[in-house]
Amino acid sequence: MPDFAELHFNGEVYKLPVVEGTENEKALDISKLRGQSGLITIDPGFKNTGSTTSSITFLDGEKGILRYRGYPIEQLAEESSFMEVAYLIIYGELPNSEQLNKWKVDITYHTLIHEDFKVLLEGFPSNAHPMGVLSSLVTSLTAFYPESLDPVRSADEVYMNIIRLVAKLPTIAAWAYKNEIGQPLMYPKNDLDYCGNFLKMMFGTPAEEFQPDPVVIKALNKLLILHADHEQNCSTSTVRVVGSSHASLYASVSAGINALWGPLHGGANQAVIEMLEAIKADGGDADKYLAKAKDKDDPFRLMGFGHRVYKNFDPRARIIKKAADDVLNKLGVNDPVLEIAKKLEEAALSDPYFVERKLYPNVDFYSGIIYRALGIPTNMFTVMFAMGRLPGWIAQWKEMRENGEPIGRPRQVYTGENERDYVAIEKR
Ligand code: SDX
Numbered sequence: 001m002p003d004f005a006e007l008h009f010n011g012e013v014y015k016l017p018v019v020e021g022t023e024n025e026k027a028l029d030i031s032k033l034r035g036q037s038g039l040i041t042i043d044p045g046f047k048n049t050g051s052t053t054s055s056i057t058f059l060d061g062e063k064g065i066l067r068y069r070g071y072p073i074e075q076l077a078e079e080s081s082f083m084e085v086a087y088l089i090i091y092g093e094l095p096n097s098e099q100l101n102k103w104k105v106d107i108t109y110h111t112l113i114h115e116d117f118k119v120l121l122e123g124f125p126s127n128a129h130p131m132g133v134l135s136s137l138v139t140s141l142t143a144f145y146p147e148s149l150d151p152v153r154s155a156d157e158v159y160m161n162i163i164r165l166v167a168k169l170p171t172i173a174a175w176a177y178k179n180e181i182g183q184p185l186m187y188p189k190n191d192l193d194y195c196g197n198f199l200k201m202m203f204g205t206p207a208e209e210f211q212p213d214p215v216v217i218k219a220l221n222k223l224l225i226l227h228a229d230h231e232q233n234c235s236t237s238t239v240r241v242v243g244s245s246h247a248s249l250y251a252s253v254s255a256g257i258n259a260l261w262g263p264l265h266g267g268a269n270q271a272v273i274e275m276l277e278a279i280k281a282d283g284g285d286a287d288k289y290l291a292k293a294k295d296k297d298d299p300f301r302l303m304g305f306g307h308r309v310y311k312n313f314d315p316r317a318r319i320i321k322k323a324a325d326d327v328l329n330k331l332g333v334n335d336p337v338l339e340i341a342k343k344l345e346e347a348a349l350s351d352p353y354f355v356e357r358k359l360y361p362n363v364d365f366y367s368g369i370i371y372r373a374l375g376i377p378t379n380m381f382t383v384m385f386a387m388g389r390l391p392g393w394i395a396q397w398k399e400m401r402e403n404g405e406p407i408g409r410p411r412q413v414y415t416g417e418n419e420r421d422y423v424a425i426e427k428r
Pocket of ligand 1: 305
């Protein structure tokens with residue numbers, strides 16, 4: 001296999017080195033192309049363009065493979081915990097018991113947020129979407145921890161920035177929810193684990209002691225693990241580009257939260273439930289909505305279907321679909337939209353439009369059904385995605401800074417007006 005490709009252009013031949021990864025993926029290194037040939041490449045949406053090399057997550061879209069630091073997602077989802085997976089993704093190795101205990105203790109003792117966050121929260125109208133509140137309050141961490149503005153000043157401070165963000169995000173998320181529904185804010189309790197603490201802050205009230213259901217805690221752990229990283233997706237690429245300007249970890253993650261919010265990305269889990277509810281309200285006719293999804297003149301898309309990378313199946317969707325049945329059975333929940341989702345999936349997987357375009361259920365198609373069964377309100381679904389994706393954003397930001405990557409600044413091809421002279425307004 002040659003270790004370069006040749007580009008023949010304008011009578012010249014340019015050699016482009018081939019970069020090969022540990023899973024035999026190959027890429028053309030075009031980092032010197034413009035200097036040698038004056039050419040740049042163009043690839044809207046970066047569908048064929050790699051932005052970096054990374055050792056965090058491996059995906060194979062054709063084979064439906066997803067591994068965090070080499071460990072298959074199926075094993076981690078069944079046997080690990082979100083705290084352990086977060087450590088693995090950020091530090092590259094599964095923690096031993098001493099490392100895991102320190103990680104959990106450090107996080108537990110940083111779950112409180114400054115009382116002035118209440119002042120910030122009160123400034124939001126009650127109809128504020130929790131994702132906007134979350135990104136705003138994550139950015140505000142830079143005000144409460146100004147030393148984080150020089151994010152790589154020392155290894156200890158990098159560790160504390162990470163601990164504070166992992167520890168405080170659930171508290172911020174739960175407070176955003178309580179502020180929206182007008183209930184008293186609940187404080188974290190150090191005798192609860194990460195997921196149990198979040199559930200207590202979400203659903204507990206001063207009126208009665210809230211005991212999180214172990215079934216719900218287990219299901220939430222699994223969902224957060226399944227969302228923990230996904231290589232260079234839209235929001236992670238956003239975190240890396242913002243971080244490449246040497247902005248703080250908190251500012252970079254806040255940008256990632258905003259990118260995740262879009263309905264084509266993490267916002268799809270909310271859009272899926274809204275779509276299923278609309279189909280149910282309209283009589284549950286799956287075929288009618290598949291026809292709308294295929295109609296180029298109809299803006300309707302089958303939310304939760306399709307993926308930039310997975311062209312066979314999204315391994316996370318398979319795990320979540322099975323978990324949805326398990327959790328709803330254990331909780332005794334009968335959700336009619338689950339049956340509508342299954343009918344849609346079955347119909348789509350035998351429809352030439354979806355088969356030809358390799359459109360399969362993605363991570364967002366069934367996750368909302370479980371979140372709803374856990375009692376999570378629909379407009380908090382993408383907040384749950386953000387909580388799961390946090391270790392990935394942190395790890396990718398950390399890798400980019402440790403590798404000393406340059407500031408992200410793509411080129412363009414200009415297609416506007418050629419030079420022309422200014423015309424005084426009297427003459428226009
Ligand atoms: C996530 O990148 C990641 O890793 C993301 C993620 C992660 O963990 O970070 O996995 C999480 O974001 C999952 C995706 C959630 N989004 C949705 O479910 C929204 C619905 N899906 C799409 O809009 C779409 O499939 C994307 C955005 C997911 C992918 O879009 P691409 O890769 O840019 O593909 P495309 O839009 O060019 O579609 C190719 C064809 C088009 O038809 P033609 O022009 O070829 O005729 O497929 C069609 C599209 O119209 N198509 C759909 C469709 N998705 C694609 N048609 C109907 N319904 C859909 N859902």
